[in-house]
Each structure stands twice: as C-alpha cells, then as structure tokens.
Amino acid sequence: MLTFKERIQKYEYHLNDTDDQIISYINDHFTNVTRMSIQAIAEESFTVPNTIVRLAKKLGYDGFSHMKNAIKHELEANEEDVPGDVLKKTKELIDEVHVEQVHHLLEQARRVLVYGIGDSVTYCEYLVQGYRVVNKKCEFYLHRHTTITELEAMTPKDLLLLISVSGESEAVIELAGRAKEKNIPIVSITHFTHNSLVNYADYRLYFYSPPERLLHHNITNPTPIFYLLRHLLEQYWKNHK
Structure with missing residues (x-):
C-alpha cells in the first residue's frame, strides 16, 4: 500500500x-x-x-x-x-486520469518522439513497437545527436516521452530542457521518487522499482517498468481495435 x-x-x-x-x-x-x-x-x-x-x-x-x-x-x-511489493505498489501508482490525458495527447500529436539511454533503450523500443501495432507513428533514435536534430524540428503540436529509471540521466534531462524551451509537451516515465526529470514533465507516470546494482552491474527489477508500459499500451489499444 x-x-x-x-x-x-x-x-x-x-x-x-x-x-x-x-x-x-x-x-x-x-x-x-x-x-x-x-x-x-x-x-x-x-x-x-x-x-x-x-x-x-x-x-x-x-x-x-x-x-x-x-x-x-x-x-x-x-x-x-x-518490505514492499514492487509490482503491487506500481499498480497503486498508476493514475488513470494521467493515462487518459497522455493518450489524448498521443492521439492529437503530429509526431511522437520517445527517448531514453542505457538500459532504458529496451523500454523505449518496447513502447514504440507497441504503439506502432495500431499504426500510431512513434520515433526512437539510439543516438543522442539524431534525437536532438529531430527534436529541433518538433513543435508544441508534438509529444516527447522520456523514460529514465532514476530520473537523473543528464542526456535525458538535457533533452527535456530543450523541449521545454520549445513548449513541446513532455511525459516522464520514472521510478517513483523525487527526481530532476519530473520537474520538466507536464505529465508524470510512475512505476516502483528502486535502482539496484551488484558488482557494478544494473540489476534493477524490470517487471514493474514493463507492467506500466504494457498497461499504457493495452489502454491505448482498446480504443483502436
């Protein structure tokens, strides 16, 4: 709880x-x-x-x-x-009002750009592929400079989705700052904590999966993250069957 x-x-x-x-x-x-x-x-x-x-x-x-x-x-x-149950807490954190608002933005957006780095690349690719199932055009670029170039061509009629477990990735925060200057709507997807990225976001979506490391390796539990992303996709798919 x-x-x-x-x-x-x-x-x-x-x-x-x-x-x-x-x-x-x-x-x-x-x-x-x-x-x-x-x-x-x-x-x-x-x-x-x-x-x-x-x-x-x-x-x-x-x-x-x-x-x-x-x-x-x-x-x-x-x-x-x-100890808390990370999946149960993630379910409690899902704000259906925000989910609906994000989907409205997605529906209206001319372009949707998704970005994350490191281990978040897998989550970005999963989300983009999921939206493409119902022919919603989403873009994800692995290289930072390509993403910045594409962002410069975007307008307030577009949408930027940023995924960061910690919410403290410098590259992701830099992109959020650039988008904010251009009045591009921003959706952040982060672990449930006070972090720098959410300060830039117009809409904040949370999962509960505290960052974990073992012998310099990232062993953060991905299950809550995928649960949230899957929930987003399933709610969007319902209106596009």
Whole structure:
C-alpha cells in the first residue's frame, strides 16, 4: 500500500494551498493524528472537517477514517520493517486520469518522439513497437545527436516521452530542457521518487522499482517498468481495435 507521503507525491497536481496546510500539520504530528478526531485536526490546522474529508479523497482514500487507519497501519508496518511489493505498489501508482490525458495527447500529436539511454533503450523500443501495432507513428533514435536534430524540428503540436529509471540521466534531462524551451509537451516515465526529470514533465507516470546494482552491474527489477508500459499500451489499444 502507498504511504501517506507517497500518495502526496502521486496526487500533488490535485492539491491546493489549503491541502498543503493540512498535510503539513499531519506530517508534523504523524503519530498523534491517529488518536485525534477530525474536528481536532481541523481546529489545529485552521480549517474545517469537510476540507479534510475532501483532502483524504483527493489522496485516494475513501474518507477521513480510511486515511487515519491507513496512517496507523503505516506506522505499525514501519515498526515491523515489512518490505514492499514492487509490482503491487506500481499498480497503486498508476493514475488513470494521467493515462487518459497522455493518450489524448498521443492521439492529437503530429509526431511522437520517445527517448531514453542505457538500459532504458529496451523500454523505449518496447513502447514504440507497441504503439506502432495500431499504426500510431512513434520515433526512437539510439543516438543522442539524431534525437536532438529531430527534436529541433518538433513543435508544441508534438509529444516527447522520456523514460529514465532514476530520473537523473543528464542526456535525458538535457533533452527535456530543450523541449521545454520549445513548449513541446513532455511525459516522464520514472521510478517513483523525487527526481530532476519530473520537474520538466507536464505529465508524470510512475512505476516502483528502486535502482539496484551488484558488482557494478544494473540489476534493477524490470517487471514493474514493463507492467506500466504494457498497461499504457493495452489502454491505448482498446480504443483502436
């Protein structure tokens, strides 16, 4: 299950200043809120109970009680140090609103350019081939300079999809910066963490697969990444059968 802080990151585009005020109070009194009533939290955070209920629903909870119980379970899980299920967490991270918005952009885009480097090349090729199944023209170029040349010919009517497990690849971030200057819509696909790439993205799609290395080799679990990409493709294919 996603933690409270992870839900904040996932749904941050929904949140307003009042939500941030309540969240700040909850984070500062994380243990105490599990023993507080909604009226007490509202009074301490200078808001009203209905606003807290709305916040809970924005964060994907059924309501205040669900949010409070989830925080309690989270505290207990932390004490037991229970490892997370990366595939289950990836499923919880998928935001269908963003998936639908990305597909709308794909549908309208004159050109779609996909880019990633290193181990992400495999993911880029998989995604491009999947969209081509239903004759959606997508482009992927292995060489950075070719990609930059193609990007320079793109306009705000096009779309750039960037894949980076860490979200910190300098080459990918450089491309995002160039696209931002040209007002080209950007979709980032990264591991669920605060990273540099998401700061450039108009839409952020997440999987949960923390980078892992063994004896200088990348052993990051690819299953959650492919799960997200497959979900994107299957949702797109549904409308093009």
